[in-house]
Amino acid sequence: MYEAAGPAAAPDAADAFERAVLTGLAYPQKVIPARFFYNEAGSALFEAITQLPEYYPTRTETAILADHAAAIAAAVGPGQAVVEFGSGSSAKTPLLLRPLHAAAYVPVDISGEFLNQSAAALALQFPELPILPVVADFTRSFALPARVAALPKLGFFPGSTIGNLAPGAAIDLLRGFAGLLGPESWLVIGFDLAPGAGKSVATLEAAYDDAAGVTAAFNRNLLHRINRELGGTVRVDDFAHRAVWNADLGRIEMHLVARRETMFTAAGQTFRLTAGETIHTENSHKWTPPEIRLMVQASGWTPMHAWTDNAGRFAVQLWRHHSGILQP
Numbered sequence: 001m002y003e004a005a006g007p008a009a010a011p012d013a014a015d016a017f018e019r020a021v022l023t024g025l026a027y028p029q030k031v032i033p034a035r036f037f038y039n040e041a042g043s044a045l046f047e048a049i050t051q052l053p054e055y056y057p058t059r060t061e062t063a064i065l066a067d068h069a070a071a072i073a074a075a076v077g078p079g080q081a082v083v084e085f086g087s088g089s090s091a092k093t094p095l096l097l098r099p100l101h102a103a104a105y106v107p108v109d110i111s112g113e114f115l116n117q118s119a120a121a122l123a124l125q126f127p128e129l130p131i132l133p134v135v136a137d138f139t140r141s142f143a144l145p146a147r148v149a150a151l152p153k154l155g156f157f158p159g160s161t162i163g164n165l166a167p168g169a170a171i172d173l174l175r176g177f178a179g180l181l182g183p184e185s186w187l188v189i190g191f192d193l194a195p196g197a198g199k200s201v202a203t204l205e206a207a208y209d210d211a212a213g214v215t216a217a218f219n220r221n222l223l224h225r226i227n228r229e230l231g232g233t234v235r236v237d238d239f240a241h242r243a244v245w246n247a248d249l250g251r252i253e254m255h256l257v258a259r260r261e262t263m264f265t266a267a268g269q270t271f272r273l274t275a276g277e278t279i280h281t282e283n284s285h286k287w288t289p290p291e292i293r294l295m296v297q298a299s300g301w302t303p304m305h306a307w308t309d310n311a312g313r314f315a316v317q318l319w320r321h322h323s324g325i326l327q328p
Contacts, residue, residue: 216241
């Protein structure tokens with residue numbers, strides 16, 4: 001019962017990438033937002049990252065979901081429309097769909113071709129389940145399919161993707177999820193926890209700078225996108241990948257570092273970087289329990305259940321939105 005997502009969002013996505021690149025590269029600290037990692041090639045590279053031995057978040061979260069999916073299903077009840085934000089390969093989704101007896105599944109992703117491939121593959125596992133993919137940037141306003149309007153809804157936001165946003169923007173996004181999903185909706189959300197007794201800074205940094213160089217290729221894929229989609233002239237080998245823990249801001253930062261002075265064009269504009277200058281491509285905030293409590297309170301949700309792995313590296317939480325009105 002899979003329905004392919006249409007291409008309507010593609011022109012807007014292309015325009016958004018050009019605007020973000022031209023604006024971001026004009027700043028003193030050059031920046032390209034992390035959401036633009038996820039074209040078809042970038043999405044495939046990220047899926048490869050999730051299989052790396054250094055990248056603990058995916059396997060840790062998957063284990064937590066496998067252990068507690070039945071408890072989630074018991075809490076929320078059957079008949080939910082499951083809306084997954086940033087669905088990617090939907091690899092973890094079957095862990096929820098099987099015990100939930102979901103009424104529909106709505107994967108939302110910015111990469112339309114990868115989204116359709118993943119949705120078609122999932123349909124083979126759940127042939128009777130309506131699968132309604134939506135091509136959209138979930139950090140922007142979008143509409144859910146009309147077929148799920150009257151259904152109770154469970155949002156699914158795994159992978160600690162919330163960490164890609166600054167805390168204020170994360171709160172705004174979570175409030176937006178509450179408005180989109182509606183009153184009495186649920187949210188299953190993953191948080192990569194800050195370094196502590198169960199996780200060293202070295203373990204955290206290795207997860208974003210693997211020995212095989214897959215994360216480096218993922219980061220540099222942004223430069224390939226500029227060349228391919230914006231008529232760019234970037235010499236990709238002029239840039240090195242850097243991932244470092246910023247303890248003051250509680251986040252891993254990823255940068256593309258100019259190995260030497262370099263100049264290139266993109267969409268007809270010229271940019272120059274000195275040796276050592278960087279393009280800031282991603283923040284991945286790591287959360288303490290008090291920070292999570294403040295976030296849930298500020299975003300209009302109510303925490304219902306929380307689970308972590310034994311080492312305290314990752315948390316999965318179940319929240320409820322009890323009101324259709326969000327206070328400012």
